[in-house]
Amino acid sequence: MSTDETGPAGSVPGRLEREAVGNGTSPPAGAAPGSGSPVIPYRFPDTTPLGEIVERFGALDPGVSTGVEVRVAGRVLAHRPQGRLAFSTLADWTGSLQLFAGAGFTEDFGELVRSRVGDWIGAEGEVVTTKRGELSIRVARWSLLARAARGFGDKWHGVQDPDARYRHREVDLWANEGPRAALLARSRVVSTLRRHLEGRGFVEVETPILHPLPGGATARPFVTHHNALRSDLYLRIAPELYLKRLVVGGFERVFELGRVFRNEGLSPRHNPEFTMLECYQAYADYRDMMELVEQLVAAAAVAVVGGTALSYQGRSLDLTPPWRRATMAELVGEAHGCTIHLEDRPHLESLARGAGIPVRGEWGSGKLLLELYEKTVEGTLWDPVHVCDYPAEVSPLARPHRSEPGLVERFESIVAGRELVNAFSELGDPEIQRRNFEAQAAARAAGDDEAMLVDEDYLFALEHGLPPAGGLGLGVDRLVMLLTDTANIREVIAFPTLRPLGP
């Protein structure tokens, strides 16, 4: 076998046969060992994308011969042999086009007739229209590029079983319409975010994924172990602290687009690993971040759907800047028809009990306000809102509000009832930061296993001076969900986390 230049796929047809266990398919009878089973080429260069051909020739009259020869490659999505003629639908990632073959003008016509849905094929021929007027390639020569030994699902229904779709995404991508569009949209979103930030002078950086201490968010981490260092490390729950250390180091505008990992339950809106955009801008505050969020989201929307007004899950959604800005206290007051004062704890407590929230004694009035907001307001917000001015006690990394005691300059951007962005005027005072960390550590000691730890390296960095800065974190998967009108986060992740099969 090692001397056979056609390689294993072409030289050992018997192997194909043994591996074709799925649906009982096997090579055509004509491809028995030694009797000329097709030779798979190592390359098939200089092809024209099918979408380009469709666009160039558009609508022609029936029965036209253009005189233009093209070379194309793709996957057979439908196959309609008809005696001494055969029609196939070939698709690549730019579009699809019909192949038109005939015994009188196509080399190896008999073999082409035996090709199957799912096979990869390269072909050369003239661009024509058939008698019925369909743009086609009149195949003169062709080559099998890969044999599909397994099927791609039902012709009408594709593959519907979610388990099969997510476990075998390669099948899903060919068998169903939506998934490929969703992943391409995701790519456009990421590319747009990156270009937009670079256009504003931001520099993309990469910070560690293996953290000696989890930090930058309240979440349970994944733990792993480094053998040579003989120490446990944590997969990052947020890049925040490292990015701000870069700002201390003089990187005035930084961003990172990357995966973070949180050891929490799965749901249609939560995957254990997800993509977050975080950026930090020196000399800016949280109001500047609101403007940045609006421009980033609007740019992504234009890139994917062509505008900032769209439809999500049957409801219209307008992402056009500027977005509404309201404080958390205002929104909670609106919902309950009263005025909220953070210092009026008995009032907050009675509202919470009225809303059926189990109030815990150790909660401060800030935590009470946050609970009220999350349980009674957040899910009801639809069009975008920047929810501003969070309680200090639930925001250990944000800077105290310039005029409102007990609050910090923090906002979350809520779109379609869900948190899309979390952002602050960054806390640069190392003494306040140390006190906040210590309060978190105390909560952790009291049993809150999502509370933060004291990060001495981060405090050391702050002691060298963090300039005034605004920072934001944006959930990229959720943004893609909004722009592709999908309800399940797994639809916009190529290979979502699934429970492993087997014993």
Add this chain to the structure above:
RNA sequence: GCGCCUCUAGCUCAACGGCAGAGCAACGGACUCUUAAUCCGCAGGUUCUGGGUUCGAAUCCCAGGGGGCGCACCA
């Protein structure tokens, strides 16, 4: 982690206590303009797994496994 629903041929689904079936795919054949091509033929099963009830279980019960949704947690 808890609750509800679900799992039948490669795929999409019937059969719902009484012989496990259809369409598509695949395989063999016919067919010179098809479009979900059509027509003829052939083959395809641990009904997710293991127990139980019953004369008889895909169907009812119990346990386990995968998935979906909801709750909790969170972005």
